[in-house]
Amino acid sequence: MRLRGNCIIFNCITCNIVGLAVALLAQSAHASVLFNDGQSHSVNGTIQNDILVQNKTTVSVNTKGWIRAVTGSVNILAARVQDTSKLTVAGGSVTSSTSGPGNSTGATASNSSTISLLDGKIQSTTSGPGNSLGVSLANTSKLSISGGYISSSTSEGATTTGVRAADSATITMTDGQILATTSPGLAYGVMLFGNSTFEMSGGQLRPFGAHQSTYGIVANDNAFVRLTGGNVETLSEYIAGNIDLVFNGSSRLEIVGRNFNYPSGLIAARSGTITGILADNQPFAYVFQRSSSATITLVPEPSAIILLTVGAVLLASTQLGRAVRRCHNP
Numbered sequence: 001m002r003l004r005g006n007c008i009i010f011n012c013i014t015c016n017i018v019g020l021a022v023a024l025l026a027q028s029a030h031a032s033v034l035f036n037d038g039q040s041h042s043v044n045g046t047i048q049n050d051i052l053v054q055n056k057t058t059v060s061v062n063t064k065g066w067i068r069a070v071t072g073s074v075n076i077l078a079a080r081v082q083d084t085s086k087l088t089v090a091g092g093s094v095t096s097s098t099s100g101p102g103n104s105t106g107a108t109a110s111n112s113s114t115i116s117l118l119d120g121k122i123q124s125t126t127s128g129p130g131n132s133l134g135v136s137l138a139n140t141s142k143l144s145i146s147g148g149y150i151s152s153s154t155s156e157g158a159t160t161t162g163v164r165a166a167d168s169a170t171i172t173m174t175d176g177q178i179l180a181t182t183s184p185g186l187a188y189g190v191m192l193f194g195n196s197t198f199e200m201s202g203g204q205l206r207p208f209g210a211h212q213s214t215y216g217i218v219a220n221d222n223a224f225v226r227l228t229g230g231n232v233e234t235l236s237e238y239i240a241g242n243i244d245l246v247f248n249g250s251s252r253l254e255i256v257g258r259n260f261n262y263p264s265g266l267i268a269a270r271s272g273t274i275t276g277i278l279a280d281n282q283p284f285a286y287v288f289q290r291s292s293s294a295t296i297t298l299v300p301e302p303s304a305i306i307l308l309t310v311g312a313v314l315l316a317s318t319q320l321g322r323a324v325r326r327c328h329n330p
Contacts, residue, residue: 065092100128229280
């Protein structure tokens with residue numbers, strides 16, 4: 001371990017970082033812990049600082065691991081992942097907290113870096129004036145959620161967002177939760193910009209707001225969303241202000257399932273409620289709103305298409321058999 005500028009640097013292969021709070025604070029109260037040796041590191045204790053992961057380095061926050069970034073009145077960011085580096089949360093915690101005024105962010109990924117949430121949590125909290133953001137993605141970075149939860153919370157009339165993606169970043173969610181809570185203020189579950197994408201096949205997206213509107217998924221520009229499973233549930237003290245799906249610009253949404261209340265294909269309506277059953281057998285009723293150039297497409301799940309195809313073949317065979325019998329028995 002060594003100190004360079006405003007960073008504390010660790011160079012070790014699969015090292016166990018345990019109980020570093022005293023050592024770090026003794027050297028620099030505002031130092032970032034820098035992992036940039038291109039190797040693999042395991043965090044099994046508490047780091048009382050933000051971390052910066054660079055240069056194809058991998059950091060795993062295990063069950064007893066805790067990246068804990070706390071401040072009183074400035075902006076705070078717990079984990080930055082850059083280059084082609086990786087941050088894996090496998091049962092541990094990555095948390096940022098400020099009492100404000102100031103903004104809080106749990107983790108960011110840029111360039112071609114990856115954040116994987118297998119279990120545990122990534123959490124951002126602002127208890128005073130200031131916005132809160134769980135995870136922010138840029139460039140071609142990736143976020144994979146297969147367990148645990150991402151949580152963002154704030155108050156004082158500010159804005160809270162679970163996950164924000166821009167550029168060509170991608171979000172894949174198969175399980176786990178994305179939570180965004182504010183009282184009062186605006187709450188967004190997932191916000192997309194640029195050419196970013198969000199594919200959800202499981203898990204729960206659950207924003208909650210008080211005194212203002214609450215939004216589940218908001219897509220802008222050329223963003224793309226594909227829903228095959230899971231649940232988007234917007235909650236608010238003002239139910240009329242809840243909108244599950246908002247698509248602006250030239251953004252696109254595909255919902256894969258069956259028993260839709262609209263015909264399969266493009267939806268002509270600009271607003272309303274879509275109901276049906278997703279491909280994972282999850283019933284849904286989503287309030288939606290779209291711009292004139294945004295598209296929402298209902299896609300029959302493969303099993304439904306197969307059943308329709310088999311039914312059509314059987315019907316055609318039956319009709320053909322009847323025709324043949326009529327020919328032989330005039």
